[in-house]
Amino acid sequence: xxxxxxxxxxxxxxxxxxxxxxxxxxxxxxxxxxxxxxxxxxxxxxxxxxxxxxxxxxxxxxxxxxxxxxxxxxxxxxxxxxxxxxxxxxxxxxxxxxxxxxxxxxxxxxxxxxxxxxxxxxxxxxxxxxxxxxxxxxxxxxxxxxxxxxxxxxxxxxxxxxxxxxxxxxxxxxxxxxxxxxxxxxxxxxxxxxxxxxxxxxxxxxxxxxxxxxxxxxxxxxxxxxxxxxxxxxxxxxxxxxxxxxxxxxxxxxxxxxxxxxxxxxxxxxxxxxxxxxxxxxxxxxxxxxxxxxxxxxxxxxxxxxxxxxxxxxxxxxxxxxxxxxxxxxxxxxxxxxxxxxxxxxxxxxxxxxxxxxxxxxxxxxxxxxxxxxxxxxxxxxxxxxxxxxxxxxxxxxxxxxxxxxxxxxxxxx
Amino acid sequence: xxxxxxxxxxxxxxxxxxxxxxxxxxxxxxxxxxxxxxxxxxxxxxxxxxxxxxxxxxxxxxxxxxxxxxxxxxxxxxxxxxxxxxxxxxxxxxxxxxxxxxxxxxxxxxxxxxxxxxxxxxxxxxxxxxxxxxxxxxxxxxxxxxxxxxxxxxxxxxxxxxxxxxxxxxxxxxxxxxxxxxxxxxxxxxxxxxxxxxxxxxxxxxxxxxxxxxxxxxxxxxxxxxxxxxxxxxxxxxxxxxxxxxxxxxxxxxxxxxxxxxxxxxxxxxxxxxxxxxxxxxxxxxxxxxxxxxxxxxxxxxxxxxxxxxxxxxxxxxxxxxxxxxxxxxxxxxxxxxxxxxxxxxxxxxxxxxxxxxxxxxxxxxxxxxxxxxxxxxxxxxxxxxxxxxxxxxxxxxxxxxxxxxxxxxxxxx
Numbered sequence: 001x002x003x004x005x006x007x008x009x010x011x012x013x014x015x016x017x018x019x020x021x022x023x024x025x026x027x028x029x030x031x032x033x034x035x036x037x038x039x040x041x042x043x044x045x046x047x048x049x050x051x052x053x054x055x056x057x058x059x060x061x062x063x064x065x066x067x068x069x070x071x072x073x074x075x076x077x078x079x080x081x082x083x084x085x086x087x088x089x090x091x092x093x094x095x096x097x098x099x100x101x102x103x104x105x106x107x108x109x110x111x112x113x114x115x116x117x118x119x120x121x122x123x124x125x126x127x128x129x130x131x132x133x134x135x136x137x138x139x140x141x142x143x144x145x146x147x148x149x150x151x152x153x154x155x156x157x158x159x160x161x162x163x164x165x166x167x168x169x170x171x172x173x174x175x176x177x178x179x180x181x182x183x184x185x186x187x188x189x190x191x192x193x194x195x196x197x198x199x200x201x202x203x204x205x206x207x208x209x210x211x212x213x214x215x216x217x218x219x220x221x222x223x224x225x226x227x228x229x230x231x232x233x234x235x236x237x238x239x240x241x242x243x244x245x246x247x248x249x250x251x252x253x254x255x256x257x258x259x260x261x262x263x264x265x266x267x268x269x270x271x272x273x274x275x276x277x278x279x280x281x282x283x284x285x286x287x288x289x290x291x292x293x294x295x296x297x298x299x300x301x302x303x304x305x306x307x308x309x310x311x312x313x314x315x316x317x318x319x320x321x322x323x324x325x326x327x328x329x330x331x332x333x334x335x336x337x338x339x340x341x342x343x344x345x346x347x348x349x350x351x352x353x354x355x356x357x358x359x360x361x362x363x364x365x366x367x368x369x370x371x372x373x374x375x376x377x378x379x380x381x382x383x384x385x386x387x388x389x390x391x392x393x394x395x396x397x398x399x400x401x402x403x404x405x406x407x408x409x410x411x412x413x414x
Numbered sequence: 415x416x417x418x419x420x421x422x423x424x425x426x427x428x429x430x431x432x433x434x435x436x437x438x439x440x441x442x443x444x445x446x447x448x449x450x451x452x453x454x455x456x457x458x459x460x461x462x463x464x465x466x467x468x469x470x471x472x473x474x475x476x477x478x479x480x481x482x483x484x485x486x487x488x489x490x491x492x493x494x495x496x497x498x499x500x501x502x503x504x505x506x507x508x509x510x511x512x513x514x515x516x517x518x519x520x521x522x523x524x525x526x527x528x529x530x531x532x533x534x535x536x537x538x539x540x541x542x543x544x545x546x547x548x549x550x551x552x553x554x555x556x557x558x559x560x561x562x563x564x565x566x567x568x569x570x571x572x573x574x575x576x577x578x579x580x581x582x583x584x585x586x587x588x589x590x591x592x593x594x595x596x597x598x599x600x601x602x603x604x605x606x607x608x609x610x611x612x613x614x615x616x617x618x619x620x621x622x623x624x625x626x627x628x629x630x631x632x633x634x635x636x637x638x639x640x641x642x643x644x645x646x647x648x649x650x651x652x653x654x655x656x657x658x659x660x661x662x663x664x665x666x667x668x669x670x671x672x673x674x675x676x677x678x679x680x681x682x683x684x685x686x687x688x689x690x691x692x693x694x695x696x697x698x699x700x701x702x703x704x705x706x707x708x709x710x711x712x713x714x715x716x717x718x719x720x721x722x723x724x725x726x727x728x729x730x731x732x733x734x735x736x737x738x739x740x741x742x743x744x745x746x747x748x749x750x751x752x753x754x755x756x757x758x759x760x761x762x763x764x765x766x767x768x769x770x771x772x773x774x775x776x777x778x779x780x781x782x783x784x785x786x787x788x789x790x791x792x793x794x795x796x797x798x799x800x801x802x803x804x805x806x807x808x809x810x811x812x813x814x815x816x817x818x819x820x821x822x823x824x825x826x827x828x
Contacts, residue, residue, distance in 0.1 A: 059756040060748030060776070092744055094777045126741025127778035236745050313727070314823055321824030327540025330506055331650050334474030342473040362474070363508045364541035403817050409728055410735030410816075 001280045001288065002352075002380060006269050008172055008262075015151035015167030018182035019205035020247040021046040023146040026153030029138035031087040031124075031131075040135070041157030042142050043082040043201055044111060049243035051079035052214035053119070054221050056238035062089050063096030064120040065239060067104060071116045077210030079243050080117040082201050083107040083142075086160050086186070090122040090130040091236045099130045106135055110143040119241050123160055123186060123198050126236060151184065158186035158199055161408055164281055168273040172266050174259045179206045179248040181266040185274040187230075187281075200225065200240040200274060206263050207246030208253040215256075216264040217242050224271040227303060227396040229311045230282040242267070279397040280380075284404030287319055290397050291383040297390035301338040306396035308336035309383060316401035319381060324349060324372035326358035329383060344388040351378030415694045415702065416766075416794060420683050422586055422676075429565035429581030432596035433619035434661040435460040438564035440571030443552035445501040445538075445545075454549070455571030456556050457496040457615055458525060463657035465493035466628035467533070468635050470652035476503050477510030478534040479653060481518060485530045491624030493657050494531040496615050497521040497556075500574050500600070504536040504544040505650045513544045520549055524557040533655050537574055537600060537612050540650060565598065572600035572613055575822055578695055582687040586680050588673045593620045593662040595680040599688040601644075614639065614654040614688060620677050621660030622667040629670075630678040631656050638685040641717060641810040643725045644696040656681070693811035694794075698818030701733055704811050705797040711804035715752040720810035722750035723797060730815035733795060738763060738786035740772035743797060758802040765792035 003011060016024050022045050026038035053072060055065050072079065083103060090096050100120050108115040122130070145153075155165040169182025183202035221240060246252065253259045280288040291309045296302035309315060312332035318325040329347055347359035353375050356367050375381075417425060430438050436459050440452035467486060469479050486493065497517060504510050514534050522529040536544070559567075569579040583596025597616035635654055660666065667673045694702040705723045710716035723729060726746035732739040743761055761773035767789050770781050789795075 058745065058748040059750075059754075060744050089741070092741055092773070092777050125739075126745060127773070129778075236748060313819075317820055317823030320820065323824070325539075327503070327506060330474050331472060331540060334472040334650060336473075340473075359506070359541070363506050364543075401820055401823075403820050405727075406731055406734065406815055406817050406820060409731030410737070 001276055003273060009170045009266060009269055012169050012171045014169050015155055015182050015184045016043045016201055016203045017148050017151040018169030019180040019203045021205060021245050022203045023148055024150035024154035025142050025145040025147065026150065026157030027138055027142050027145065029134040031085060031134050038153055038157035039086050040138055040142055041084045041154035042107065042146065043154055043203060044146050045080050045203070045243060045245045047245040047247060048078050048080050048117060049245040050208060050210040050213055051077055051241060051243045052210055052217050053239055053241040054217055056235055058236045060092065060236045062091035062122055062237035063093070063100040064090055064122045065237060066097060067100040068119050068121065068239065071104065071118060074116040078117060079119050080113050081107060081111055082119040082121065082241065084121040084158055084199060086158055087124040088122060088128055088130045089124045089126045089237050092127040093129050095129065099132055102132055103135050106139045110139050121199050121237065121239055123158065123237050155184040158184065160186060161283055162186055162281055166274055166277040166281070168270050170266050170269055172262060174206065174250045174262050177248055177250045179250060180204060181206065181270055183270050183274060185278060187278045198235050198238055202240065202242040202267065202270060204242070204244040205246065205248040206244050206253065207248065207250050208244050208263055212253050212260055213242050213244055216267050220264065220267050220271050223394060224268065224275045227307060227394065228275045228278055229307060229396065229398050275397050279399050282399030283408045284402040285399030286402055287400045288380045288397070289319060289383065289399055290380070290395060291385065292393065292395050293385045293387060294393045295390055296387045296392040297340060299392040299394055301340055302392045302394035303396070304338040305333055305336045305385065305387070306394050308332045310396040310398035313401055316398065319376065320400035320402050322373055322376040324358060324369065324376060326364065330359060330362070333385065340387055340389055346386040346388060348384040349375055350382040350384055351375045351380060353378050415690055417687060423584045423680060423683050426583050426585045428583050429569055429596050429598045430457045430615055430617045431562050431565040432583030433594040433617045435619060435659050436617045437560035437562055438568040439556055439559040439561065440564065440567030441552050441556050441559065443548040445499060445548050452567055452571035453501050454499045454552055454556055455568035456521065456560065457568055457617060458560050459494050459617070459657060459659045461659040461661060462492050462494050462531065463659040464491055464622060464624040464627055465655060465657045466491060466624055466631050467653055467655040468631055470649055472650045474506065474650045476505035476536055476651035477507065477514040478504055478536045479651060480511060481514040482533050482535065482653065485518065485532060488530040492531060493533050494527050495521060495525055496533040496535065496655065498535040498572055498613060500572055501538040502536060502542055502544045503538045503540045503651050506541040507543050509543065513546055516546055517549050520553045524553050535613050535651065535653055537572065537651050569598040572598065574600060575697055576600055576695055580688055580691040580695070582684050584680050584683050586676060588620065588664045588676050591662055591664045593664060594618060595620065595684055597684050597688055599692060601692045612649050612652055616654065616656040616681065616684060618656070618658040619660065619662040620658050620667065621662065621664050622658050622677055626667050626674055627656050627658055630674070630681050634678065634681050634685050637808060638682065638689045641721060641808065642689045642692055643721060643810070643812050689811050693813050696813030697822045698816040699813030700816055701814045702794045702811070703733060703797065703813055704794070704809055705799065706807065706809050707799045707801060708807045709804055710801045710806040711754060713806040713808055715754055716806045716808035717810070718752040719747055719750045719799065719801070720808050722746045724810040724812035727815055730812065733790065734814035734816045736787055736790040738772060738783065738790060740778065744773060744776070747799065754801055754803055760800040760802060762798040763789055764796040764798055765789045765794060767792050
């Protein structure tokens with residue numbers, strides 16, 4: 001995936017361990033029969049962090065979501081560790097809350113911290129009872145193996161149908177001090193706005209209050225993860241958490257000053273990259289799709305239109321077929337639930353192989369099918385929509401709909 | 415497809431020609447290079463009909479939709495003929511309205527009727543200029559060939575990616591007089607609520623006012639076509655029209671009396687059957703899915719929940735894989751945008767091979783995977799959801815998501 005360049009921010013390695021004071025690890029605890037695949041991960045900060053999170057809007061909420069919410073409430077927005085498993089979502093089980101609490105307690109005891117400082121998450125099949133024994137057997141080893149190079153093992157532990165590990169981190173400067181912000185994500189299917197992901201964990205060494213983390217997170221999630229749609233299914237277990245331990249040593253950010261803007265932009269960059277990684281690795285995806293809606297009357301309209309296009313199965317199939325069937329784009333713009341004039345709309349298709357105009361003022365324009373096919377043969381396709389009725393902009397991300405999506409989801413549980 | 419039994423109504427042959435005084439025909443006018451496939455159809459009533467229609471809510475509206483609306487307005491709800499083509503949607507073309515008007519005029523002139531009595535419709539690719547010459551060449555032959563047995567030719571003419579012709583008709587009694595109501599439909603992809611179909615034409619010999627037709631149509635479309643989702647894409651060209659010529663000779667229905675209820679039920683039966691036919695023949699479908707939501711606080715909630723399940727790509731893939739992955743059903747119930755308590759929900763899976771309980775009070779219950787697999791091996795699957803918080807009911811229909819859906823839509827234009 002092509003990373004976008006942002007002035008003042010340098011991409012670095014390390015994922016959730018890129019920021020000072022963060023350790024991570026991942027092991028196979030036995031939930032996944034494939035012993036080469038981790039299924040239990042941990043992120044730990046040497047210092048207590050200010051922390052905030054956003055959660056799925058699905059009425060069915062995984063038990064770990066409910067437990068994590070309670071912990072962050074009890075701790076007044078503090079956290080020190082994440083414990084997360086894949087293969088079983090611990091959702092729709094009568095004993096789900098007890099299990100999530102027990103796992104949190106196991107982690108807290110091994111780490112010697114208060115249970116309310118633990119963020120718990122699970123991803124995998126819904127409605128299968130989660131056995132506690134694998135956690136009991138593996139927790140000590142998981143904690144003992146925590147290291148500053150453990151980010152990859154943790155990123156591996158949260159993968160389900162993901163084909164690649166998803167990590168990104170940036171380095172930047174606040175008040176002359178070098179700071180870091182990084183994260184890991186999992187997600188491939190059951191991805192749709194509110195929250196458009198499954199699990200994302202972000203760490204930073206910036207000193208910032210819980211309230212300002214929550215503010216930045218809520219704003220950035222709206223224009224990144226929540227603008228991602230793989231298949232229109234909103235998961236029951238989605239969560240993004242951000243933990244900041246302050247070890248960079250900057251003056252604590254507690255208002256919307258310049259330092260806050262720098263932090264927020266770092267969060268945007270990491271979350272935009274993870275969003276694009278999730279889109280690129282959408283279940284069965286062969287192409288990443290980015291739809292930019294410009295000159296919209298307001299940002300919400302731009303978001304709604306961009307999401308509508310990204311979500312359209314017919315458009316997604318056309319992209320898989322590398323067919324410049326722009327009528328389907330206009331159709332999806334047309335059923336977007338927002339108020340605008342369809343007869344002013346222009347559409348271009350773009351990739352690293354060129355750009356082509358396919359629609360002007362809501363009607364088709366002649367174009368070279370040959371050139372269109374060449375543009376659409378790329379792995380990353382950019383759909384550029386001008387509404388020509390304002391100056392707001394938004395992006396949405398997704399992927400094509402392929403045979404492999406059906407194959408993966410036609411037989412997921414086994 | 416299994417037709418449901420309704421007391422007092424008998425299924426008969428004849429489709430749009432089942433009602434007295436209706437003729438139909440279909441020809442290949444040259445839009446479709448396959449000369450064995452009709453692409454231009456007509457339905458004609460010997461007498462002027464009272465008529466009503468409902469249209470797509472997509473902002474992008476096919477030119478024929480706009481022209482038909484205007485005609486029905488100009489004629490005060492009267493119509494005498496439908497002229498419809500497939501292969502080209504006549505949508506998003508600068509000259510679309512002119513073309514739709516010209517086609518209507520050609521039909522009106524050949525039939526010797528006022529142009530405002532013509533309902534025009536088109537279906538096919540969006541954004542390609544529609545040539546008028548094929549219509550000029552074929553219209554006279556189309557009209558000359560109108561017959562009481564022409565319903566099949568007309569039903570063939572409106573097919574696009576449909577694999578079967580879709581016709582249904584019923585006979586029933588109003589005030590001791592035998593009446594008929596029948597219809598034809600096309601639609602396979604780009605189908606999603608508001609309006610969940612593409613083209614549907616219903617004819618009847620019942621005497622009923624335009625206002626009462628519109629009232630019945632609006633009510634029935636809400637609980638039939640608008641509860642159908644193949645792929646979540648709302649077409650630009652959707653239309654259902656109902657024409658009633660009064661030749662049965664009953665006392666004209668102009669209020670909500672017993673005769674109105676009988677007519678409305680006939681309309682429900684025909685439209686429910688066509689909805690199920692559309693679901694069964696969804697692009698690439700191997701199974702028809704019917705989701706019934708009962709004991710809901712109100713009908714709108716029941717509709718929203720039923721549609722949410724039917725629309726879920728993950729659930730649709732699971733049905734293709736014959737996998738009783740009920741967690742995906744609960745997930746889709748959970749993100750339905752309605753107000754209800756998820757912890758009271760029960761779910762059963764049913765087919766002609768049996769029924770099995772998979773979820774009680776929002777949590778999984780143990781079940782035999784073997785029995786579940788047998789139930790899901792059927793061609794028609796019924797998902798029975800009890801919300802247990804009221805007494806309203808609604809159904810929604812759809813199909814599984816298969817390799818063939820992707821194949822069909824990955825390369826539709828060529």
